Amino acid sequence: MIGKLYLIPTTLGDTEPLEVMPLSVKNVIEQLDYFIVENEKSARRFIKKIAPEKEQSSLRIMSLDKYAEEMETLNFLDVCLKGINIGLLSDAGVPAIADPGASMVKLAHQKNIQVVPLVGPSSILMAMMGSGMNGQNFAFNGYLPIDKSERKNAIKDLEKLSKDKNQSQIFIETPYRNEKMFTELKDTLTPITYLCIAADITLPTEYIKTMMVKDWKHQKPDLHKKPAIFIIQK
Template identity: 75%
Template sequence: MDSDKGVLYLIPTTLGDNEPLEVLPYSVKKVIEELTYFIVENEKTARKFIKRITPKKSQPSLQLFKLDKYADEMEVRTYLDECSKGVSIGLLSEAGVPAIADPGAEIVKMAHEKGIRVVPLVGPSSIILAMMASGFNGQNFSFNGYLPIETSERKKAIKQLERLSKEKNQSQIFIETPYRNEKMLADLKSTLTPGAKLCVACDITLPTEYIRTLEIKDWKHTKVDLHKRPVIFIIHKE
């Protein structure tokens, strides 16, 4: 790595509306205090988070580069130019940690290509926290992102994940758009075998946190409101 170049810091944020230093180490605050340039998904929420964790930091001095699905690819290629001048930049997650079920992997890849040092900072990952709390095999697990939207394709994917879990003793993790959580849970109950286990982890790190692991036959008699709440689903079949 070129010591004359700046550093790309991967900066985690909270998973919800809690105080940053309740779930983030003080080192994250210190890094943010030192930076002026940030790559962010949403400018408004990024500014709100920065103000909350470093209230005295000058908001007008911030230089924010937007990284979302509308970002111009050629423009994105210039986002790390300041690092080449010796200036460090922060890649700020919208929720949780950057580049894990979150935009930013391309920026990290670009940093490696340019010989820029990448420093990941400690923070909450809903995927890892849910896995920790599930009681499932933490030695072998897979994150599958979103399952298909169409019902028959989704049910097919659920059965495939159940087979993979049994064959490989591998916990299968996935997520859903919050307003479709209830439909997802209903499909899991109707598709998985009665003895398969399901962990539902909702509102992780928040006061409303709900984490429960049950066999499907027990989930069929359990009611929980998941509508418009961030949820991690994990399947395990022994």
């Protein structure tokens, strides 16, 4: 029998895990000893928080960070071929969405290993849910270019695409550059384009607001170093 690959969600911040995800996540973690993670320290902290009775010494952690060798990661799922289940954890939110874990999921399919996604918080989907924009047709674009002129062109292209296809356009930014992004969006987008900003989702400081760009002109939401999602639609 081949083991399964469980895609295990984590919290989006310092919240109690069982406030934002079902008990089934805790039950699965308690049954697993092997984990593929983005960051070992944060993964151990999350596992201890959701399953405090689980012995940390029993954990077998494989790190899927930027320093991991590609050939090494190709062997991470070998335990499944021996009938052992394994869990894949993201640093925050759900695995394989805007996350390097997608490579492991692809590998699991290639090896005929069953993939089992578990329910948990996704900042992208929750922002889309709370935006009031088109949830029937939307696209996630990841990070926009860092170069100022390239980023401005990318914003204009996404605005045009949103109008031409009636498609909500979602993107993110490194938290310490959020306020700069907000300023550039106000300066680049047309006044009647809708902009949603969703920050600190699932946290006590959660902020989700959608307005036309012209109405954002004099707003100053506190976005500094906060995980945020931006959505536009014209």
